[in-house]
Amino acid sequence: MSKENLNLTLKVWRQKGKKDKGGFETYKLKGVSTHASFLEMMDILNEELITTGKDPVAFDHDCREGICGMCSMYINGRAHGPQRGTTTCQLHMRHFEDGETITIEPWRATPFPVIKDLVVDRSAFDKIQQAGGYVSVNTGNAPDGNAVPIPKADADEAFNAAACIGCGACVAACKNASAMLFVSAKVSQFALLPQGQPERKERVGKMVAKMDELGFGNCTNTGACEAECPKGISISNIARMNREYLGAVLAPGN
Amino acid sequence: MKLDAKIPSGPISEKWTKYRSTVRLVSPANKRKLDIIVVGTGLAGASAAASLAELGYKVKAFCFQDSPRRAHSIAAQGGINAAKNYQNDGDSTYRLFYDTVKGGDYRAREANVYRLAEVSASIIDQCVAQGVPFARDYGGLLDNRSFGGTQVSRTFYARGQTGQQLLLGAYSALNRQIEKGQVQMFSRHEMVEVVVVDGKARGIIARNLVTGELERHGAHAVVIASGGYGNVFYLSTNAMGSNVTAAWKAHKKGAFFGNPCFTQIHPTCLPQSGEYQSKLTLMSESLRNDGRIWVPKNKVDAEAIRTGTKVAADLTEEARDYFLERRYPAFGNLVPRDVASRAAKEMCDAGHGVNPTGLAVFLDFRDAINRLGKDVISARYGNLFEMYEKITGDDPYSTPMKIYPAVHYTMGGLWVDYNLMTTVPGLYAIGEANFSDHGANRLGASALMQGLADGYFVLPYTIGDYLADEIRTTAIDTKHAAFEQAEKDVAERYKLFTSINGKQSPESFHRRLGKIMWEYCGMARNAEGLTKAIGLIQDLRKEFWSDVRVSGDINAFNPELDKAMRVADFIELGELMVRDALTRKESCGGHFREESQTEEGEAMRDDENYAFVSAWEFAGVDAEPVLHKENLEFEVVKLTQRSYK
Structure with missing residues (x-):
């Protein structure tokens, strides 16, 4: 292992509000432990800013264990930073060099407007889910959990898709700001399970329409989303969603 | 004020069935005139908001995160208990009830716990119907595992992300109601006050966290589902934003706080590495099945490990103290959470800790790898080992993990009666936010069960008992002086x-x-x-x-x-x-x-003097709070001292 403490130069995007013009500010930070997480490094920066009477950097974060999907940050040109399969909160400073300059930006996509500094509005993702990301079953209506066996392979694949944390890295990484990896993960989960069948066609149609309406771009198969997804959601879900969509809009009776 | 838990009469196995069949109802025509506020969108809040909206009530849901899907229930790993007896191993409602009361060290209310065990099976059915991808065996049926020292396999799971999948299920049900217009969702909003009018909860003041604006929201009932308060310790396994504000404001407005000192400390968490540390990460308890916990017998060795002049591998078998195996030969490394945590603290306090702060013990897989091979250990714990390496930079296959106990759940919370109503009429508390069903210690995989039980299957029934009297109350006027003042x-x-x-x-x-x-x-x-x-x-x-x-x-x-x-x-x-x-x-x-x-x-x-729930009444910031006691009557379970020797 290299040095235990790092001296860093941070270039951080500062933007007062949605309509204000933003820009980079440069900060020097000394003696950051390599054992600190990236967000703890940001905490140290903010503590310094506060004690010197300056406005701390706003950034989204919550669980700090890689599952809530709240943290974002574009670090040195990559969503969630340089380590594959890792959210910003689980990225640790040992992956950086002493003396390094680190550039930190918010997610950049038209459907994700900046609220302040590194915080963006991702409510568009909720709206897509509201359009059809569910099985219509009221509480109390359910048959016994084992009434319908589901082949293990299908259940496992549905789980793989359902593991999406909704962070938005796929959109941020995509040159088209496409949300297709995110949307296809939910479409796939339900398309693979018997519970999802009754609304299968309607669901994919509604979710795709909402995605388009909110201004997300289309997929051109560059694969950046899959490469940057902290949870390893497979791009094959997009292929499945395209099949589902075609099947839904071209099928007789639609 | 005298506390009335409103426990229905009759034999324990019939209380809930009889009660929900006779509790007062609100007709569909009246339900759509009644507003309910739900604060928090974790398992309890999201399931309650969705279920109440399905019934026809008009619901407003609030969360401080940017989306309801991010509530900290999402981080629960292990699983959810349910008395399904799918494994034919003798599980039953009674057994789950008994294990929970005993595990809670006899400080929970019997009737509530029995109801929890009773509705547990319906939770699994509901979640499967929503498309929650639970683990399944090769025949396509639901898989179970055993958990936290129970003798049956009743835990349902979705890999190590059960909380995530259950929450996304509840979130999907909530989304469906938002789309229908039955739920109005307020993300990035924090509840900062309860509004009480003529002794009844009639709304809240919320801060819009984006604009800073204070908003008034009126309702016929207010439900607090804002989770636990483990972050009072600053370092805990809770999310950074997890807070007590909603529950505390309710307390200051008259809701008694039950058993606030009952907190759960989980033995297998990653230790603190420095002053900058912002939170602690839990490693699944399952690691204790194969890992052996030890510290150097000799303080000089411990000091050498702390300063880096020695590593774990330098210590011979004789130089190691497997203190849990030594002290508890019958249960060894698998003693309950509270016992394992305390023993680790004692060893570290005595100078045997093994990381630079002196506050860590080893969790060693060397013997398990030698016995079973690296592949078997990798299949069992691969994702956990990976996570450990990601955070610490150490490879647990070649060097023992370092662990230390951390705060992770709070059994205490707002005092509620059988209806889940606090001491303020019309103000409810569900999930971890109430003091509820876990007594002085919660069993593994029971938090998810309780959150969803309250939200899907208890509150939707019990809230009718109160709202039946409110059908003549028109929409709450937020221009009222009480809102103004709040x-x-x-x-x-x-x-x-x-x-x-x-x-x-x-x-x-x-x-x-x-x-x-x-x-x-x-x-x-x-x-x-x-x-x-x-x-x-x-x-x-x-x-x-x-x-x-x-x-x-x-x-x-x-x-x-x-x-x-x-x-x-x-x-x-x-x-x-x-x-x-x-x-x-x-x-x-x-x-x-x-x-x-x-x-x-x-x-x-001390059952003679302390078999009660402490319910504290707020008397002012500078005044001493007033203690009320709800005596716990044990009609079914016999009180015994726990022993793990």
């Missing part, structure tokens, strides 16, 4: 935060509070330390209000201001927890009073 009080508090212009950040006060709580009200407590802690917390509170620095504008996106409000509430709660711990002179579950232990140093309950 908003004014909140605005003044914010103004105060920003006008102090001190030198210290809210975060730094939070860290200091956490240290006091951990030192004096953590894994082991005694009268002397607790008494001292009250003074320290009071001093900290005074310092906070004279030297806190909150930058930025009130009427804007301002996380520092939000944090200041939360820390101010945590400081007040901290004092109450210490007072509760001081009052309860027995040891039980997660609450260990050094004065009350057996000759072997184990926890000793």
